[in-house]
Amino acid sequence: SQTIHQWPATLVQPVGSPLSLECTVEGTSNPNLYWYRQAAGRGLQLLFYSVGIGQISSEVPQNLSASRPQDRQFILSSKKLLLSDSGFYLCAWSGYSGNTIYFGEGSWLTVV
Amino acid sequence: GESVGLHLPTLSVQEGDNSIINCAYSNSASDYFIWYKQESGKGPQFIIDIRSNMDKRQGQRVTVLLNKTVKHLSLQIAATQPGDSAVYFCAESHGSSNTGKLIFGQGTTLQVKP
Numbered sequence: 001s002q003t004i005h006q007w008p009a010t011l012v013q014p015v016g017s018p019l020s021l022e023c024t025v026e027g028t029s030n031p032n033l034y035w036y037r038q039a040a041g042r043g044l045q046l047l048f049y050s051v052g053i054g055q056i057s058s059e060v061p062q063n064l065s066a067s068r069p070q071d072r073q074f075i076l077s078s079k080k081l082l083l084s085d086s087g088f089y090l091c092a093w094s095g096y097s098g099n100t101i102y103f104g105e106g107s108w109l110t111v112v
Numbered sequence: 113g114e115s116v117g118l119h120l121p122t123l124s125v126q127e128g129d130n131s132i133i134n135c136a137y138s139n140s141a142s143d144y145f146i147w148y149k150q151e152s153g154k155g156p157q158f159i160i161d162i163r164s165n166m167d168k169r170q171g172q173r174v175t176v177l178l179n180k181t182v183k184h185l186s187l188q189i190a191a192t193q194p195g196d197s198a199v200y201f202c203a204e205s206h207g208s209s210n211t212g213k214l215i216f217g218q219g220t221t222l223q224v225k226p
Contacts, residue, residue, distance in 0.1 A: 043218050100161060
C-alpha cells in the first residue's frame, strides 16, 4: 500500500531563517506531488504541484519554493522565512491520472 | 470564478443521530468530487468520492449525494459517533486535467454531543 511521510512534524523558526520541509511517498511510482498550506481559518491552499522529477508548478506567488529531486521526494523550501509563512503545511500525492489526493500528516510551522 | 463552499461552518449533532453536511460548487464543468475528514492537528483523510455520472454513492456509514442540476453535494453520516467529530471538506476537480488539482471548500466542523 502507498504511504506518505513528511517531516518535521513541528518547527519553530525565527524570521529570516531558511526552511526545508521534506516529503516522501512509498508504494507508488511517478506520483503527482503537492504542497498545500492551511492557515488558521482551515482553508487549504495549493502552493505547488509536480507531475514529474524537476517539474514544478507554482500556484501562488510567495516566499517559498519547491523541488523534486527524485520521483517520490518533494521538498518545500524558503531562503528567508516571513511571519506570514506560519501555518500547517501538507504534502500530498495522487496517481498519475490525478483526481483523488492523499495527504500526509502535516507539518506545523511557526515563524517567530 | 470557481468556488466550492459549505452552507454551514459548524454542525452539532447528538450521538447516534444522522448528520448531513452540505456543499455547493459553482463550476458546472466539475466532474469529480471528494469528501475529506480532518481531525485536529492531522492531515485530511479521504472519506468518499463520486463522479458526475452518478448521483449517489455509499460507503461504510457514509453516503454522498450529488445534484448536478443545482450544483450541490452532501455527505450523510449515519449513526454519528464521537469519533466523527472533525472538520469535513468537500473538494472538486475537472477530469480534463491530469494534475488532480482540487478546489476545496472552507470546511464544516462537526461536533458530536454524547
